[in-house]
Amino acid sequence: MKALSRKVADIAPSATIEISDRAAQMRAAGIDVIGLSIGEPDFPTPAHITRACINALERGETHYAPSPGIPALREAISQKLETENDIPCTPGQVIVACGAKDSIYEAMEATLNPGDEVIIIDPSWVSYEPCVQLSGGVPVHCGVRESDFQVDDSLLEAITPNTKMIICNSPSNPSGAVMNDASLRLIADAATDNDCYVLSDEIYEKLIYGKDHVSIGSFDGMADRTITVNGFSKAYAMTGWRIGYAAAPDPVAKQMIKVQQHTISHPATFAMHGAVAALTGDQQCVEEMRCEFDVRRQYLTGALHEMGYETAPAEGAFYAYVKTGGDDMAVSARWLADAHVAVTPGTAFGTPGWVRLSYAASLDRLKEAMHRIAVLPEK
Template identity: 70%
Template sequence: MRPLSTKLAAIAPSATIEITEKARKMQAAGTDVISLSIGEPDFPTPAHITEACIDALRRGETHYAPGKGIPELLKAIAEKIEQENKIPCTPDQVIVGCGAKDSIYEACEAVLSPGDETIILDPSWVSYEPCVQIAGGVPVHHPLHQDTFQVDDSLLEKVTKKTRMIIVNTPSNPSGAILNHESLQLVADICQDHDLIVLSDEIYEKLIYGKIHTSIGAFPGMEDRTITVNGFSKAYAMTGWRLGYAVASKEIIGNMNKVQQHTISHPTTFAMYGGVAALKGPQECIEEMRTEFERRRAFVLKSMDEMGLSYAPADGAFYAYVKVDGDDAEVANRWLEKGHVAVTHGSAFNHPGWVRLSYAASMDRLQEAMRRISAVL
């Protein structure tokens, strides 16, 4: 048989999923593993969202829907983006995909030509690079400032004639850091000066502790240069629903829709009615989850302090990004094998020397996990 795709041969499997699977295998074999390796809220989807989906099923909303999403959801997203993110938006500037990851991939396909460079700010989520590569682009990594996890002028050194896009993620997965106004303004200035597009992943925007979220698409001159990606997985505990969206210029959305028409067709029809209920229904559920995450965050960071471990600014999301001595993959493996606590090594995020702990777990499990990590140390 001839060799399979050489393009995919160069792409590594998702490290977060790989580690989670290893932990599950240990659990299946009878080992009590505490998994802090995957970014998934441990709360049920709010009842009013689930009921809206069930009602849609009962109404017979089980057939094909418009390619970009049902009109009710496109309208709800456009209103949310205008009111909350301060980005001018109409429903024809919105596309709904199968999760924010799907929207990121479609965005890369929509704007990148073969050989186009995309700057990725490290530490970075594991799927940015593969999405760029699958779309035929060339990922160019650039480290954020190692103390503040902010952008500085050194970013300009990575801009070339081949640069087409910059990816920003705030709040950040894995670090939990939030890009401040100065960092976002610097990215915006570079994009305008060099005719670039920015892909802004804002999936954790609702999970913030003592800071304010700012969308780069709201900066003057950035409306048509920004692809804002968001979704329902984190804020509404809807990871399994596979529902995300992107907002951009009509031209970019049109290209993304071409990709969607020939791949997924559209997201699951009845799931989209749950998305409408999420955006238009009661929002207290978000604050309840955020408050609980903040309580867990305080405990985990205090535990890190007591163990003498330093960590990145954990101002958003639900991660503690911890600096470790030695090889980070070896450290993560030791914590799993000896402490039975699963975490993700920083090398997976193009940032060796760190590990990521998710505190999307019950307080009882977090307390036991901290005890185990301390014993291994």
């Protein structure tokens, strides 16, 4: 047989999904594994959202829809971005995709040419680099200051004449850090000065503790070069619905729509009606989940600190990013094998020596996980 795609062969599998699958195999063998490796809220989708989807099914909303999304959802998203995020946006600039991940991939396919460089700020979500590679781009990694997980002038050193895009993720997966005004303005100025796009992944914007979310697309002049990505998975516990979106400058939006027309066509029609209810309905459900995450956050970071571990600023999302002081791959493997606690090694996020713990688990399970780790014999 002829060789398969070299481009795909060179891409590593998703570390978070791989570890989750391994934990599932252990559970199938009867082992009580506490899964803190995957970023999925443990809450049910709010009832009014589910009901809106069921109503759509019962109305017969089971046929093709416009490729960029149903008009009601594109309108609701554009209004949300204008009123909540101060981003100028028309419904025509919105593309509804199968999750935020799909939106990111489509944005890169729409903007990148072979050899174009994309700056990824580490620690970074595991799928940014593969999306760049699949789109023909070249990933360029740049770290944050370890003292506060903010961007510094090392970003400017990473820029070359081939830089096409800078990825901005706040709150961060995996660190939970929220970019401050200085970091966002540094990115915005760098993009403006070097005529780059910014892809702003804001999927965790609703899950912030003690800070305010700021969209880089709201800065003067940035709406014309920012692709804002968001979705419903984290804030509304809708991971399995596969509904995300992007808002992009008109030329980019048109390119993204072409990519979508020739790949997924559009997300499930009835699911999009549920997403409309999520945006336009009562938001108390989001606040209740955020408050529960905050309780877990305070417990988990406190317990880790008592055990002597250093953590990144857990200001948003639902992750504790923990400095291991050693081989993160070995630590993760030992915690899974000996304590039956599944976490994700920081190597997957571009920062060896750290591990990510998700607190999208009940407080009782978090307490049990911390007990299991605490009683492991020293090595």
